[in-house]
Amino acid sequence: MAAPSICSQWSRYGSGWLRAMRGCWVPRLRSSWPAGSLGARLLSQEKRATETHFGFETVAEDEKGGKVYHVFESVAKRYDVMNDMMSLGIHRVWKDLLLREMRPLPGTQLLDVAGGTGLAWVLGDAEELPFDDDKFDVYTIAFGIRNVTHIDRALQEAHRVLKPGGRFLCLEFSQVNNPLLSRIYDLYSFQVIPVLGEVIAGDWKSYQYLVESIRRFPSQEEFKEMIEDAGFQKVTYESLTSGIVAIHSGFKL
Numbered sequence: 569m570a571a572p573s574i575c576s577q578w579s580r581y582g583s584g585w586l587r588a589m590r591g592c593w594v595p596r597l598r599s600s601w602p603a604g605s606l607g608a609r610l611l612s613q614e615k616r617a618t619e620t621h622f623g624f625e626t627v628a629e630d631e632k633g634g635k636v637y638h639v640f641e642s643v644a645k646r647y648d649v650m651n652d653m654m655s656l657g658i659h660r661v662w663k664d665l666l667l668r669e670m671r672p673l674p675g676t677q678l679l680d681v682a683g684g685t686g687l688a689w690v691l692g693d694a695e696e697l698p699f700d701d702d703k704f705d706v707y708t709i710a711f712g713i714r715n716v717t718h719i720d721r722a723l724q725e726a727h728r729v730l731k732p733g734g735r736f737l738c739l740e741f742s743q744v745n746n747p748l749l750s751r752i753y754d755l756y757s758f759q760v761i762p763v764l765g766e767v768i769a770g771d772w773k774s775y776q777y778l779v780e781s782i783r784r785f786p787s788q789e790e791f792k793e794m795i796e797d798a799g800f801q802k803v804t805y806e807s808l809t810s811g812i813v814a815i816h817s818g819f820k821l
């Protein structure tokens with residue numbers, strides 16, 4: 569993974585996170601693509617029929633992982649400062665709320681997928697986790713699942729690696745539920761964020777992808793159904809900041 573600082577907020581901003589997690593075992597999963605092997609390329613003609621979205625672009629499914637990889641490789645250096653600028657620091661509050669919801673206890677086995685730096689690291693793909701079944705008490709993923717090519721597969725993997733009774737928690741951008749705020753948010757997203765990306769990080773395109781990928785992500789209710797389809801029960805969600813983000817929760821029972 570060529571972008572080690574991309575996910576550093578949890579540890580950098582979060583002495584709170586580290587305090588909360590003392591006594592918990594926390595491997596953090598970083599992504600391990602692009603997987604552009606010769607075999608994959610030979611198969612690609614067949615697979616080309618299967619397409620997906622990359623922001624507002626339509627791309628072959630087997631190309632998406634590599635494109636997402638380049639986005640995060642490109643934004644890595646200025647990732648923290650960009651998050652602070654774009655959200656006016658509110659992303660820290662959202663993450664604190666996720667932790668409060670989790671209430672980890674000493675000894676909790678936590679897997680933070682698409683995570684930050686500083687703790688035990690494992691390189692892998694959310695769609696194919698390198699862990700045994702029934703291993704973790706809690707699975708978290710913050711602003712990560714939106715980038716995965718097959719969200720349903722990532723959810724099934726989350727379900728597989730959780731112990732019976734284990735909890736899935738996801739913090740992700742969602743659908744704004746106030747029409748006026750929604751218009752302002754759209755204007756801000758499409759007119760301001762790519763400009764900030766260009767000025768601060770020298771990267772318009774990655775931030776254009778960011779805002780487009782948010783619009784492609786399912787609504788709170790649709791994502792709740794997907795989580796249920798993966799086998800989770802007692803699935804709930806809480807919209808934060810009028811739905812700019814939502815925390816989804818489900819249990820493997």
Ligand SMILES: C[S@@+](CC[C@H](N)C(=O)[O-])C[C@H]1O[C@@H](n2cnc3c(N)ncnc32)[C@H](O)[C@@H]1O
Nearest residue numbers: 574575599640682683693694710711712715716
């Ligand atoms: C927006 S960052 C989120 C980082 C951190 N969780 C946070 O809240 O700030 C998204 C992360 O997801 C990772 N990612 C994207 N697709 C992935 C996949 N299929 N498997 C594992 N990680 C993935 C990216 O490499 C990137 O580090």
